[in-house]
Amino acid sequence: MTALRTAIRRISLSWTAWHTTAIIVFGAFALGLLPFVKMGLVVNGAILGAIIAVGAIGLTLIYGILNFANIAHGDYMTMGAYLTLFIVGGALSALGMEAQGFGPFTFGYPTLIALPIAVALVAAGAIALDVAIYRRLRDRGVSAVVLAMASLGVAIALRGLVQIVWSGDAQHLPRQSKPVFHLPMDVRVPPDAIFVALVALALVSAVYLTLTRAKMGKAMRATADNPQLALVSGIDTQRVIWWTWGMGAALAATAGILLAVFQAQMLPSMGWRFLIPLFAAAILGGIGSPYGALVGAFVIGVASEVSTQWINPSYKPAVAFGILIVMLLARPRGIFGSSG
């Protein structure tokens, strides 16, 4: 009896055993459902999942290293999308760069120029906000909830700023209709979705390489693991925090641009409404775990998209929320999480 209990405990503590079991169960479940599901929805869900992943990895990095829920993350996404629109419609068109339909895509090459500029601006803005707001609060030693509260204020202000400058109406990047790719099994993929998937793949790989190979990435992981220990080991935690903000906000801004491209429109509320899938993915994967966020994002993306086969598509955020609640009941620390 005792031997059995020890064996069970060893299994439940063993990281890989839990993973393998979870993956087999999930995989079998998904494969069993596959014949009943339209492939087109799965593909669409995977693309949505890629966008959620880009946003959620940034969210989980900030969550893990700064140890608070950044409520403004969705509005960093919105800022990224609107700044791209601003650069494309303002600066670049003033320089005579106006085009739509770059290659197979609906948007023009100015969007590709604007994207990195907008992302850099949002990243710089996030670092500036850290200096102006969050660092002071950290120095004061406030609790995580007060930091989250401050980020709620930032979120509201950013949303207001977007509405002042661009009004509350739907906007879109200059676009030209392009033929949709037809794949077998009645899968139709809009060309922009391929762009979205490629950018997401590149960014996720870049984050992976940074966290595993670069010195700063290792320092970030060390700080997430144990800030005090990282500090006494000679890691400049302030720089780590700025890098985290920079990376997190850059990922958020990119996610916002990808979402605007994928949905062919942008709204001031798009980021706020995206918070639920973002947090669902981050918590599902386990706070602070980028790989977890990646897995969580695909689960949320595919599940909420596939759910539209049976229920009203506008319930997608509610589906993401439902998955989150089930996860919190079953395993609050998430798939890859180490602590609740």
Added chain:
Amino acid sequence: MDITGIASYGAGFAIMACIYAIFALGLNVHWGFTGLFNIGIAGFFALGAYTSALLTTQPPDPALFEDFAFGGNIAEYAPLDLGVDLWFAVALAAAGAVCAVIALLIGYVTLRLRDDYLAIATLGIAESVRLFFLNEKWAANGSKGLYRIPKFLDEWVSPEHYDYLYLVVALVALAVLYLAVNRAASSPWGRVLRAIREDEVAAEASGKDVFAFKMQAFVLGAVVMGIGGALYAHHIRFLAPLTFDPLLATFVIWAMLMIGGAGNNLGAVLGAFAVWGIWTGTQFLPGIFSDPDFRLFMIGVLIVAVILIRPAGILPERRAFSRRRIPDRAPIAEPPP
């Protein structure tokens, strides 16, 4: 505008300020006393408002293209006929009860976990409630919304003076809830909540069931918010999913509490009147100040500024000590030689 116009405008303003003060009181129970981070006030607001409205609004009229299934005119149910409009109290109680049930469910899932999980859960509930009432037309007429929500005691006064009567109703409701919340906050129970807010581990170590206390506080705050929602429904008498946009149903209330003084009930009420005064007053200003988007921006800036510059708000929380003087310790007897 003549004097009666100003008076009636003032009454309308004061009613809304009272209703917002009730929300701020509910949020004070969550955040001010217990440190629960609820960013889905809109959810409880909507649940309370829809519950009360659906219980009292007449069943749908096909001639008006209303196609929702429910709508109960509880005012006409005989057992409740006691000569006064008891239905109003029943509707408010039901609004509070529905919010209590939902709060129990969210609390059960999240209150044992990290503090910020509650924020995500309340956000999710607010969005789910909004989506439910938007999509399920059978429930509450979808985006067209519910209207013809009845007035309370409307036979007592003429329609043009009705706002003055309702102002009294709102003031009474605010006073009752204020006294109740104040009483709860100054009781030993309220002291445990503040202990949890300050140091959860220490509270747990002192033998307090932190989960149970958090749950009670979460439910109490949600009930207060639900009653506020019901009062709103019978004042505006029109409800649609658009009413519960996070701006006016969540963000403004946060600004009210933070500016007024989190942890201080009087501060919450004062903050509600002040912020609502600024909010409605600025619409008469020229230029950008009357722009709703600019005001949204300023709400966010104000919340951050209060946290940075004056975290305690206008009326800071009073440091609570026992009102009774602790008796001087009896002199220790000299040890016998």
